[in-house]
Amino acid sequence: MSTPLESWVEESARLTKPSRIVWCDGSQAEIDRLAAEMVRDGTFDQLNPKSFPNCYLHRSSPNDVARTEGLTFICSRKKEDVGPTNNWMAPAEAKDKVRPLFDGCMASRTMYVVPYIMGPAESPYSKIGVEITDSAYVVANMRLMSRMGKVALDRLGASSDFVPGLHSVGDLNPERRFILHFPEEKLIWSVGSGYGGNALLGKKCFALRIASWMAREQMWMAEHMLVLGLEDPSGKVTYMAAAFPSACGKTNLAMMVSALESEGYRVWTIGDDIAWMHIAKDGTLRAINPEAGFFGVAPGTNAKTNPNVMNAIHHDTIFTNVAMTESREPWWEGMNAEAPGNLIDWHGNRYSPGKATAAHPNSRYTVRASQSPSISSHWEDAAGVPISAFIFGGRRARVAPLVYESFDWQHGVFVGATMASETTAAATGAVGVTRRDPMAMLPFCGYNMADYFAHWLEMGRKLKNPPKIFHVNWFRRGPDNKFLWPGYGENVRVLKWMLDRIEHRADATETPIGFVPTANSLTLDGLSISRTMLDELLHVDVNDWVEEDQAVGKFFEKFGSRLPAALREEHKALGERLSGSSVATR
Numbered sequence: 001m002s003t004p005l006e007s008w009v010e011e012s013a014r015l016t017k018p019s020r021i022v023w024c025d026g027s028q029a030e031i032d033r034l035a036a037e038m039v040r041d042g043t044f045d046q047l048n049p050k051s052f053p054n055c056y057l058h059r060s061s062p063n064d065v066a067r068t069e070g071l072t073f074i075c076s077r078k079k080e081d082v083g084p085t086n087n088w089m090a091p092a093e094a095k096d097k098v099r100p101l102f103d104g105c106m107a108s109r110t111m112y113v114v115p116y117i118m119g120p121a122e123s124p125y126s127k128i129g130v131e132i133t134d135s136a137y138v139v140a141n142m143r144l145m146s147r148m149g150k151v152a153l154d155r156l157g158a159s160s161d162f163v164p165g166l167h168s169v170g171d172l173n174p175e176r177r178f179i180l181h182f183p184e185e186k187l188i189w190s191v192g193s194g195y196g197g198n199a200l201l202g203k204k205c206f207a208l209r210i211a212s213w214m215a216r217e218q219m220w221m222a223e224h225m226l227v228l229g230l231e232d233p234s235g236k237v238t239y240m241a242a243a244f245p246s247a248c249g250k251t252n253l254a255m256m257v258s259a260l261e262s263e264g265y266r267v268w269t270i271g272d273d274i275a276w277m278h279i280a281k282d283g284t285l286r287a288i289n290p291e292a293g294f295f296g297v298a299p300g301t302n303a304k305t306n307p308n309v310m311n312a313i314h315h316d317t318i319f320t321n322v323a324m325t326e327s328r329e330p331w332w333e334g335m336n337a338e339a340p341g342n343l344i345d346w347h348g349n350r351y352s353p354g355k356a357t358a359a360h361p362n363s364r365y366t367v368r369a370s371q372s373p374s375i376s377s378h379w380e381d382a383a384g385v386p387i388s389a390f391i392f393g394g395r396r397a398r399v400a401p402l403v404y405e406s407f408d409w410q411h412g413v414f415v416g417a418t419m420a421s422e423t424t425a426a427a428t429g430a431v432g433v434t435r436r437d438p439m440a441m442l443p444f445c446g447y448n449m450a451d452y453f454a455h456w457l458e459m460g461r462k463l464k465n466p467p468k469i470f471h472v473n474w475f476r477r478g479p480d481n482k483f484l485w486p487g488y489g490e491n492v493r494v495l496k497w498m499l500d501r502i503e504h505r506a507d508a509t510e511t512p513i514g515f516v517p518t519a520n521s522l523t524l525d526g527l528s529i530s531r532t533m534l535d536e537l538l539h540v541d542v543n544d545w546v547e548e549d550q551a552v553g554k555f556f557e558k559f560g561s562r563l564p565a566a567l568r569e570e571h572k573a574l575g576e577r578l579s580g581s582s583v584a585t586r
């Protein structure tokens, strides 16, 4: 008798009609064989084997370079369960529409069966997924991003407890591209894209959209968050989880080389993109990183901004849509001041400096997490690490100060629910448009965002000492339009202030939006930043915030009566604090 997995593989093969089926074991021999095949068929360019051993460059189709949010659907039975911020299709209708695209799509191609574990192999919080795909590039990425192959099959056995995900690159035409989630069945269908979050189904599709639905049912959290440990001079490590929208600094914060290292402050990486968090028996919130690798933004990464990444990506790394130098090394904007001559751009053409960039703005590296010098010795702890703070953040040229602390959990949930950020190249569409992106989950929450807010409020009630909640903005600009804050390794100064707040030893000023550091409470030794710039960074402009408050009101209206009353209360209270203070300051 066949196992549930074998039955699903047979059923998928009957639909997609591959010429052969390969069960992936995750071994080195397997990836060597696949990489050689991909070099032969042009999917991979081999990079310099001396300076970048086992590294490859993949150039994706130019219309397939980022997540496509407009083509991403949650297919629940009831439309109201996905809410106003998700695209919805009825399950049967979605299947009828997309099944023909899968019909025979793997004819004369190989079907890879990719079993994987999201989370450490031994953790009770980990979950199994199986991706069926016709893309060898996807297999190679899943091998770095998850615990893939034999280890997953061994854990699964004959059980039916896995999330199936059927993927085909199809014809890569966006007109025939659909990323479908069936949360009630815990099933994923993705066709027409070979890129990142659209195609590596363990990542955003399972670990966020499907998992967030499960997490709500089972009282845990699946969040678009990095997890880091901040070590203090005594050696004590405090864990923090931070949600910033796509391409807004999670990887860089999680992997930073601390500017306060000589004072004994270091940052250790647990994860850079996704956190699964459970309430432990002792009432603490424990986080695991469901992933095993980093799919990080390349542009802007260099030896100063992120030396840990630069060290990590010199071997066994896949580069996607970066440029290539004469000596077959990867290159992207921001790696060094000037582009080297004779570059090959991300299209594979000779690069002529001008308007276009040599690397795509959303070009990425895929590397195992264990290759980073910053990886924590606890990153695979089965029980996870205890979270003491949540940090929300966005990319805002104006309005949001460098950092502020919420008054309490409920206010913190309001801060997360109302955060906004300028859009980036991580998703197709306009870049630089400010939009509300609650908890950085706008593209990833698998159910009605109003219910998600309620879930956050409920989690706070269940936790013994709910984490403190902060908001940061590394991207505020001055009158000259330059960033006011140096960012990257200097961000540890803000983390240190948070730690000092957690331990009740840092001062703060109470403002209508929350507690903002006093100028003296931030450790700024060795940093050349003028008092004017600092004041500007920490400034809470009442007029700006009144506008912000109005935008929040409009955003909340979308959710109608499903919006938790507590958030309405918080909105009202902010309005009152703002009108009180505008009177006071005039």
Ligand code: GTP
Residues within 6 Å of the ligand: 244, 245, 246, 247, 248, 249, 250, 251, 252, 253, 272, 273, 295, 296, 297, 298, 299, 300, 301, 305, 426, 474, 475, 483, 486, 487, 488, 491
């Ligand atoms: P996803 O993988 O898309 O979820 O993104 P992410 O949140 O991990 O973003 P990442 O850390 O990769 O940063 C995205 C871009 O922002 C890169 O170009 C970085 O160089 C840049 N960046 C990150 N941190 C900072 C910072 O502190 N200051 C400034 N100015 N730029 C930053």
Ligand code: SPV
Residues within 6 Å of the ligand: 066, 067, 195, 196, 197, 198, 203, 204, 245, 246, 247, 273, 295, 426, 427
């Ligand atoms: C993001 O867009 O938030 C990413 C990259 O982390 S992707 O895997 O494409 O979702």
Ligand code: MN
Residues within 6 Å of the ligand: 224, 245, 246, 247, 273
């Ligand atoms: Mn992400």
